[in-house]
Amino acid sequence: MIRTLRYCLVCAALTATSLHAQEMLSDEDLLVDPALDPDAQAPAEPSAAEREAAVAAARGPETARGMGAELRGLDKVTGQTQTFTLAAGQAMEFGRLQVSLAECRYPASDPASDAFAELTVQDRRLNKTIFAGWMIASSPALSAMDDPRYDVWVVSCSRS
Numbered sequence: 001m002i003r004t005l006r007y008c009l010v011c012a013a014l015t016a017t018s019l020h021a022q023e024m025l026s027d028e029d030l031l032v033d034p035a036l037d038p039d040a041q042a043p044a045e046p047s048a049a050e051r052e053a054a055v056a057a058a059r060g061p062e063t064a065r066g067m068g069a070e071l072r073g074l075d076k077v078t079g080q081t082q083t084f085t086l087a088a089g090q091a092m093e094f095g096r097l098q099v100s101l102a103e104c105r106y107p108a109s110d111p112a113s114d115a116f117a118e119l120t121v122q123d124r125r126l127n128k129t130i131f132a133g134w135m136i137a138s139s140p141a142l143s144a145m146d147d148p149r150y151d152v153w154v155v156s157c158s159r160s
Helices: 002-024 048-059
Strands: 063-066 068-075 081-087 091-094 097-107 116-123 128-136 150-158
Touching: 068 097, 068 116, 081 091, 081 097, 097 150, 116 150, 128 150
Parallel strands: none
Antiparallel strands: 063 097, 068 081, 068 150, 091 097, 097 116, 116 128
């Protein structure tokens, strides 16, 4: 009985607060549907240049294709790293892994700033693909390869 009474008091307080908040709104605070308001003006259509700028901004910066990529591998057991260069379409072995580079891209306006490489990493012992996709040099953890022993990440694209 006491619980029911408390519940009713809480509900009444919330209702009173809600009604008080609604009373504080003026007519200007309410949104008016432009289709129902004859005095409202329709929003202006964006120009062709504004539409093109919006599409370009949504696409992101222009990229250029590199001839290959510089990758780095880490053997977590021994602590040794190895840097290797792959041409687009080339594969190499790193421990029990086979790393294949499909392509490497970089921002056309600033080639030294970042690199995006499409990699496929296969575990030859398990005959299983452990990574397939794009890896970003500036954010390797964003799409990281998950292997208990090895790490592979992109360093840069080679432009020649």
